[in-house]
Amino acid sequence: MNLVPFVSDDPATRNKVLTRVRNSEMPPKGLPAPTLDDRENFVTWLDADLRTKACAAGPLPGPYPIRRLNRDEYAATIRDLLDIHVNAAHALPADGAGGEGFDNAAETLFLSPIHAEKYLEAAKESLDYAVKDPKARARFLIAEPGPALSPEAAATKILEAFLPKAFRRPASPQDVTRYLALFRGAQTRGETFNHSIQFALAAVLVSPNFLFRIEAPNPAPDPRLVDDYALASRLSYFLWGTMPDGVLFDLAAKGALRDPAILTAQVGRMLKDEKSREFATRFIEQxxxxxxxxxxxxxxxxxxxxxxxxxxxxxxxxxxxxxxxxxxxxxxxxxxxxxxxxxxxxxxxxxxxxxxxxxxxxxxxxxxxxxxxxxxxxxxxxxxxxxxxxxxxxxxxxxxxxxxxxxxxxxxPPPPANVPALDENHAGAPPQxxxxxxxxxxxxxxxxxxxxxxxxxxxxxxxxxxxxxxxxxxxxxxxxxxxxxxxxxxxxxxxxxxxxxxERKQAFFRNFTSKMLGYALGRGLSPNDSCTVDQIMDKLEKEQYSSQTLIREIVLSVPFRYQAGRK
Ligand code: HEC
Incomplete structure (x- = not known):
């Protein structure tokens, strides 16, 4: 049965057809179905065709949707931001899995009312814990009011240092003013300095700028390199599952991270760091x-x-x-x-x-x-x-x-309904x-x-x-x-x-590369991404499938470093 003439030319439609036919959802029940071999030939043809067409214009960045920090990322980020060693995420709901099977996929990381409530509790709890720990406290409560420093001036200093780390980008004067107003409000209600600043900091920790990974949108019609701070976050959440460290922030401030040589050197450094255990665990186990x-x-x-x-x-x-x-x-x-x-x-x-x-x-x-x-x-x-x-x-x-x-x-494909279960061995009968x-x-x-x-x-x-x-x-x-x-x-x-x-390692590497790319980008892949996958596989083959080549090529890839245009 030849299905080819029936397929629309539109890539999005073709992709839907591909998924449906591959999963045996099409043709619908009751209509004549192709044999398994025909089905597979058709799927292989459609897949190859989609890939060739997707690559005609070179690799594209694809979407990089806003996503919430998932439970593990939240715990690690709070740990690094406040320098505390408790699992801040213990009461947060578990996350589902997205397109490539990972729980860091943007498509599943929205914020429900139950999440909002739990994240607020987690923020308060973490701050309570951090202010009681002298070492942690000294890291973010960097100023105290005294004879030469008004409470408001001390609060300003604290917020000016805390906000860029929490938001993983420079804080604007308006950002500081907004949280200073919360501090001032608490002071007016007669709260102590400590309670007032804690109140403002808790608000920072439930701000979308902290809880979500947000990148400034690209106003231009064509793809462009993502800004250095966004790139620092893409990199650190990929390889460490947490916020960027001081080195990455410094490189971002200098505008140096977009330099492929510097980016490559950072990948090497990050993979040697203890924090890459987080990546190995989350990627491999999922x-x-x-x-x-x-x-x-x-x-x-x-x-x-x-x-x-x-x-x-x-x-x-x-x-x-x-x-x-x-x-x-x-x-x-x-x-x-x-x-x-x-x-x-x-x-x-x-x-x-x-x-x-x-x-x-x-x-x-x-x-x-x-x-x-x-x-x-x-x-x-x-x-x-x-x-x-x-x-x-x-x-x-x-x-x-x-x-x-x-x-x-x-x-x-999933097994058909009504398949009888395997008979377990019966007493008396000779065991099979x-x-x-x-x-x-x-x-x-x-x-x-x-x-x-x-x-x-x-x-x-x-x-x-x-x-x-x-x-x-x-x-x-x-x-x-x-x-x-x-x-x-x-x-x-x-x-x-x-x-x-x-002998069939090509098929394995295509799958493994796709999985890793999906994990790195935190989203499901589309046929457009197959161009990127093919390019990474070429490099892998040239460099004897060395593991760091895969990571490096993903980090240097168009979808990882670029933002789609507004077209
Ligand atoms: C479309 C593909 C497909 C077809 C056709 C199919 N199966 Fe399966 N079958 C599967 C898959 C996939 C599983 C594994 C199910 C799972 O993930 O739990 C399975 C599981 C089974 C199991 C369970 C194995 C175990 O270890 O317990 C039995 C028994 C079985 N199938 C028998 C049959 C029989 C009998 C037929 C024909 C009437 C049949 N299947 C047709 C795909 C198929």
């Missing part, structure tokens, strides 16, 4: 889906009692995060995400993995893996194996789906392996159209149980880790799987 591990997603503790042990739970959860941080800080190749000869282990995790290493450690530490370890790369990490399983058992379907979605960025039970379904061609793509990827990981322990038997029968992809590629076991993924 990309891999391991953020809820141990909370909403949890292996059954009765079947897997190690999940009673907080220490091993933490080691499992942080392995991918620390691993990614190691790759970044040492500027290693991103191919390490697929396969490598090291990982980050504690002694308990080493034992879980059945490894016999010389230097067991209570603290997570980089460890070289022996050649036959069946580990290395994120796929064989306990955290990933657990989030792609059910709490009680592994599922090749879930793991295959996980790979299609998170490695290749091509999730399978999961494979035997799934193969019964795969005999049906309708089911096979999807499952022949999904299941072989997952079967390759059947040697790992729910928590990632190596096993050679399931239900008393030997593990069969073989599978065949629809194109005839045979995969037997995890090592073969990694080889196949490495």
């Amino acid at each position: 990309w891999l889906g391991t953020r809820e591990l141990g909370r909403d997603i949890k292996p059954d503790q009765n079947l897997f009692p190690i999940y009673y042990d907080a220490e091993i739970q933490a080691a499992i959860r942080y392995e991918p995060v620390l691993y990614f941080q190691e790759i970044l800080s040492k500027n290693l190749s991103l191919l390490n995400l697929i396969d490598s000869n090291f990982t980050i282990l504690t002694d308990k995790l080493t034992k879980l993995y059945g490894l016999n290493l010389k230097e067991p450690n209570q603290q997570p530490k980089r460890a070289d893996l022996p050649p036959d370890s069946h580990r290395g790369g994120i796929l064989t990490m306990s955290a990933v194996l657990a989030v792609s399983s059910y709490p009680q058992r592994t599922s090749p379907v879930l793991r295959g789906k996980w790979i299609l979605e998170n490695i290749f960025g091509t999730p399978p 392996t999961l494979r035997e039970r799934l193969e019964l379904h795969r005999a049906n061609p309708t089911c096979a159209s999807c499952h022949s793509r999904i299941d072989p990827l997952g079967f390759a990981l059947e040697n790992y149980d729910v928590v990632g322990r190596w096993r050679t038997e399931d239900s008393g029968k030997p593990i069969d880790n073989r599978g065949e992809l629809p194109d005839g590629t045979k995969i037997d076991g995890p090592d073969a799987l990694k080889r196949v993924l490495l």
Whole structure:
């Protein structure tokens, strides 16, 4: 069935068609549907066509919408602004996930009345805490009224120093006047100096200029470089998840940050800083889906009692995060995400993995893996194996789906309604392996159209149980880790799987680059952004997929440094 002549030329419409057809929402139920292969060919064609057209005029900045600081960004920003070490965001509502699956996406970060109330409480609470801490207090209450300084003059000094940091840009005289009026009002009501200035500062912390990331709009019709202060914020919220530090503010004040060489040097500096842990954690855990591990997603503790042990739970959860941080800080190749000869282990995790290493450690530490370890790369990490399983058992379907979605960025369409659940083994009947039970379904061609793509990827990981322990038997029968992809590629076991993924690294890097760009820009990507993705991928390939190349090229990219025009 040829769908091409029916597609409108308008890129926005084409993009909608692409999404609908890809998700099997079109053609609607009841009308003849294309075969899975036809559907895929059509989607590939439309996607490539959209990309070529989007790139005809070169990369475009795309939108950079106003967004609220999300919960994590708020906590980190308050920490750095007030120099306090409490989680100021503990009572704030959780944020949803946007286009590329991250909770820093502008499209989800609006402000509801419940947010407003909670942010006001959080501001008051943080300030109360900060004024009681002598070190923190001295940082922002930089003046006190005395014989030579009137209360109003002291308040002015404090506000003049505080406002530019809180708003992440120079404060105008009107900004100062506005908050000084609040101070004065409190003084008139008979409040002490301390209470009055706290009142004004609390108002600063619920101002949209603090709570939202707002950039002065571009009045010109064409794209332009974003101003240096906005760029400093884009950079610091990307790599640190918090406000710019003194160095970035100074460079912005000099107008130097727009210089690509200086910007590149800052990326290097920032990735070495402790604060980049925030980035590694938030990016990796949301990309891999391991953020809820141990909370909403949890292996059954009765079947897997190690999940009673907080220490091993933490080691499992942080392995991918620390691993990614190691790759970044040492500027290693991103191919390490697929396969490598090291990982980050504690002694308990080493034992879980059945490894016999010389230097067991209570603290997570980089460890070289022996050649036959069946580990290395994120796929064989306990955290990933657990989030792609059910709490009680592994599922090749879930793991295959996980790979299609998170490695290749091509999730399978959702399963049709009314698919019967897998029969669990019945007492009395001879136990069947999961494979035997799934193969019964795969005999049906309708089911096979999807499952022949999904299941072989997952079967390759059947040697790992729910928590990632190596096993050679399931239900008393030997593990069969073989599978065949629809194109005839045979995969037997995890090592073969990694080889196949490495052969298809283009698809992985397209997905990974898109995810990282979406995270950096804090918004979902559109077909217009594919031009930027292609350019970054070219650079990546030229520089052996080194991790810092990816970050640097994203920071130097048009959407990261430019603002769209008013057209
Ligand atoms: C359009 C693609 C598609 C088709 C067609 C499809 N499935 Fe699925 N199936 C999936 C996906 C995706 C999942 C994973 C669901 C999830 O995310 O929970 C799944 C899950 C399953 C599971 C659960 C696996 C487990 O480990 O518990 C079974 C069983 C299953 N499908 C059987 C079938 C059968 C039988 C048919 C044919 C009648 C069928 N499916 C047709 C996509 C499909």
